[in-house]
Amino acid sequence: MNSQYSQTSRPSPLTRWAVLLFVSMAMFGNYYIFDALSPVVDLLQSDLGFTYKQIGWLWSAYNVAAVCILLVGGYIIDRFGTKKAITFFAAVCLAAAALRAATPHFEVMLAGQILLGLGAEPLIVAATATLAKWFRGKELSFAFGLNLSISRLGSASADWSTSFASPLYTNWQDPLWLATAVAGISVTAAILYWITENRVERGNYQLGEADAPDKLDVKSMFSFSASYWYIVALCVVFYATVFPFRSFAIDYFQQAHGLTREAAGLLSSMLPVAAIVATPLFGLWVDRVGKRSLFMAAGSLVMLPLFLMVTYLPPGPMVTIGLPFIGFDQAPLTLFIVMLMLGGVFSLIPAVMWPSVAYIVSEKRLGSAYALMTFCQQIGWAAVPLVVGFLNDKYLAGPSNIDGYIPSMWFYTCLAALGLVFSFKLWQTERGPGSHGLETITTKSQL
Numbered sequence: 001m002n003s004q005y006s007q008t009s010r011p012s013p014l015t016r017w018a019v020l021l022f023v024s025m026a027m028f029g030n031y032y033i034f035d036a037l038s039p040v041v042d043l044l045q046s047d048l049g050f051t052y053k054q055i056g057w058l059w060s061a062y063n064v065a066a067v068c069i070l071l072v073g074g075y076i077i078d079r080f081g082t083k084k085a086i087t088f089f090a091a092v093c094l095a096a097a098a099l100r101a102a103t104p105h106f107e108v109m110l111a112g113q114i115l116l117g118l119g120a121e122p123l124i125v126a127a128t129a130t131l132a133k134w135f136r137g138k139e140l141s142f143a144f145g146l147n148l149s150i151s152r153l154g155s156a157s158a159d160w161s162t163s164f165a166s167p168l169y170t171n172w173q174d175p176l177w178l179a180t181a182v183a184g185i186s187v188t189a190a191i192l193y194w195i196t197e198n199r200v201e202r203g204n205y206q207l208g209e210a211d212a213p214d215k216l217d218v219k220s221m222f223s224f225s226a227s228y229w230y231i232v233a234l235c236v237v238f239y240a241t242v243f244p245f246r247s248f249a250i251d252y253f254q255q256a257h258g259l260t261r262e263a264a265g266l267l268s269s270m271l272p273v274a275a276i277v278a279t280p281l282f283g284l285w286v287d288r289v290g291k292r293s294l295f296m297a298a299g300s301l302v303m304l305p306l307f308l309m310v311t312y313l314p315p316g317p318m319v320t321i322g323l324p325f326i327g328f329d330q331a332p333l334t335l336f337i338v339m340l341m342l343g344g345v346f347s348l349i350p351a352v353m354w355p356s357v358a359y360i361v362s363e364k365r366l367g368s369a370y371a372l373m374t375f376c377q378q379i380g381w382a383a384v385p386l387v388v389g390f391l392n393d394k395y396l397a398g399p400s401n402i403d404g405y406i407p408s409m410w411f412y413t414c415l416a417a418l419g420l421v422f423s424f425k426l427w428q429t430e431r432g433p434g435s436h437g438l439e440t441i442t443t444k445s446q447l
């Protein structure tokens with residue numbers, strides 16, 4: 001596979017950064033649409049009579065669809081190229097967002113979420129392939145970091161919409177139409193990327209080929225090392241804890257802690273906001289000092305008590321939270337501290353975990369390794385909202401019975417405990433003869 005630009009005919013840095021901007025804007029929309037459902041959870045219940053179980057299904061439908069499409073998404077990207085694939089999948093996300101907003105029927109909304117899973121996850125894979133194509137041999141890690149930060153800005157913006165678009169939150173539908181408009185930005189950005197790449201191709205510039213997009217290589221997947229499987233296991237339980245907690249967080253803060261929707265949105269947005277700033281910084285730090293599995297174990301340890309802290313600790317005094325231009329509101333100190341710590345973990349573990357795979361797996365198997373990891377991630381992430389929705393319904397969780405949320409908080413804690421076990425096993429392995437250098441490789445040692 002030719003993976004290098006020809007030195008004489010490389011596109012200008014400006015073109016490269018324009019591509020990063022367009023692809024990242026497409027990802028911004030992708031993350032916004034996904035997260036736009038969280039702030040309307042209580043409205044779906046009050047206006048449409050949805051149960052927590054049904055809402056759990058809305059989240060899980062996304063993952064089930066993603067699991068299916070991940071098996072063929074790589075082929076589609078390979079066959080049609082990244083510019084067509086990104087535009088196509090962004091258009092699928094737009095259709096999904098419109099379908100989800102169009103009617104009050106659960107089945108139609110479920111179809112919208114399935115369509116979103118079919119569009120959004122392969123769009124992420126196509127975006128990764130695009131960055132690899134345009135930035136290989138250049139500022140690839142930095143480009144990935146910026147791309148993830150802009151994506152997380154999409155998540156944060158969906159949370160902030162409870163403040164900057166608060167007039168829309170008189171009904172369940174208008175915030176979802178806003179998400180559909182944001183999906184339009186995604187499609188526009190994808191088209192701009194297509195035009196840019198067309199110009200580059202017409203100018204006879206040579207672009208490197210991306211790594212083969214993520215495809216599942218069933219034969220070789222069982223020969224990955226123990227360290228790889230510990231990372232996959234951590235990935236599964238980590239995202240199966242954080243993403244579903246985020247999905248239910250705004251509603252949980254409103255119902256169990258009596259916060260306004262605005263305050264709950266601001267509090268929930270602390271997770272992606274912390275990640276926007278801290279993820280690239282943690283990446284730089286780990287590159288300098290190594291100790292990757294120790295960092296993952298430390299992150300898992302910090303996460304362990306957080307769900308019990310929000311459940312059992314006294315709320316403490318009210319503090320002002322928020323950001324200029326977005327808004328300010330009041331929230332209990334305990335929740336603020338917990339979300340700050342969770343934001344730290346949400347920055348640290350992804351910043352260390354995803355790049356660690358590259359030290360463990362040979363370059364030619366990276367595509368399969370990441371595809372398999374994402375595949376497993378989706379399965380865990382699909383199951384947990386169903387369990388949480390079931391537990392909340394079974395124990396009649398709600399403002400008049402806030403103890404009904406305790407079982408789901410213990411469930412998150414059990415998952416976090418499993419994460420600690422897997423990261424500890426990884427750390428043990430990486431300190432022994434089976435080490436891949438996760439603890440020792442640094443930017444200095446590679447010079």
Ligand SMILES: NCCCC[C@H](N)C(=O)NCC(=O)O
Nearest residue numbers: 031034035124155239350374
């Ligand atoms: N809110 C969109 C979910 C993105 C899922 C994606 N497969 C993923 O895990 N990305 C890495 C991350 O940390 O966001």
